[in-house]
Amino acid sequence: MRASSEKGFTLVEVVMAVAIMGIIAAGTTALISSYLDSHAHANAKSQLHREGLMAMEHMTDGVRRCTFLVLPNAHKPTRDILAYSGTINEDDDYYFNDPLFPRIDEDAYNDMNADGKHGIAGIDDDGDGSIDEFPGFWSGGDDDEDGFFPATVNEDPIDGVDNDGDGNIDEDFLENGVTSGAMGIAGMDDDGDGLVDEQDAGPFWGNDDEDGLIDEDPLNETIYTFDSGTNTLRASCPFTGESSVLSTHVTKFEVKYQAPEEIKITLQLTGDDGETVEFVEHVYPRNTFQKTGRRVR
Secondary structure (H helix, E strand, O other): OOOOOOOOOOHHHHHHHHHHHHHHHHHHHHHHHHHHHHHHHHHHHHHHHHHHHHHHHHHHHHHHHOOOEEEOEOOEOEEOEEEEEOOOOOOOOEHHHOOOOEOOOOEOOOOOOOOOOOOOOOOOOOOOOOOOOOOOOOOOOOOOOOOOOOOOOOOEOOOOOOOOOOOOOOOEOOOOOOOOOOOOOOOOOOOOOOOOOOOOOOOOOOOOOOOOOOOOEOOOEEEEEEEOOOOEEEEEEOOOOEEEEEEOOEEEEEEEEEOOOEEEEEEEEEOOOOOEEEEEEEEOOOOOOOOOOOOOO
16 A cells, blocks of 8 residues: 655644744734724824814804903903803894894993892902902992992993003993993984984983893803813803803913903813823904994904
């Protein structure tokens, strides 16, 4: 009987093949693991970047559209809080009867945001360590919390001048915002209906837009606050009761007032892996206390 000439793999060859395959598999696994780690890291940083961009866009867009920048101000230029007037058209009125051009914040009471407190309720507006100071009968008329009745209540009307010399312009006015002694601006047809200084002025001249209503459109501010304990940046509107968290990764939030109205916003976010992203932007209100005329968007 003749022996077969066919040969199979020897044990040594099988062992070597398995060893080579193991080395290849181990290298491939390490490569894939490294790729996945890099992908997860890049994805986390990208998500952090998107989160920061959305928060910055939320703030800068609001500042650009607002009619009145509230905080920070010249009393304490660098803060960890931002507040500006909202875009709520409470009396549903418009320039030129055109819905594209709403009249916003044009008829406020001596308490400009109508919250019954001096300045913004629960906020240290002038940065002196006291909140809602001077609780008096003047219904929150000291909107910048800069002093005591009567000399520094409603002392800075809408005239483009820093009347009280504190570095802020038109930040604390009476319910007749321009103190003209007439409804709206004396000698002008504010609401464009053909009548000038219509209706009796009365003791406080509170119908600033000559629309027949008095003190019906306050500031309704939007407020951004930073809680360093939880790394949370929150946006809220006390008037509507709405509140939302913009980020829980904030490790720095600084808003710097640069006269006359520009502000510098610095926002830093830190991810769970310790990576940080920082955003810096200069922004200013385009409609600092809106006056009669078309809005430019």
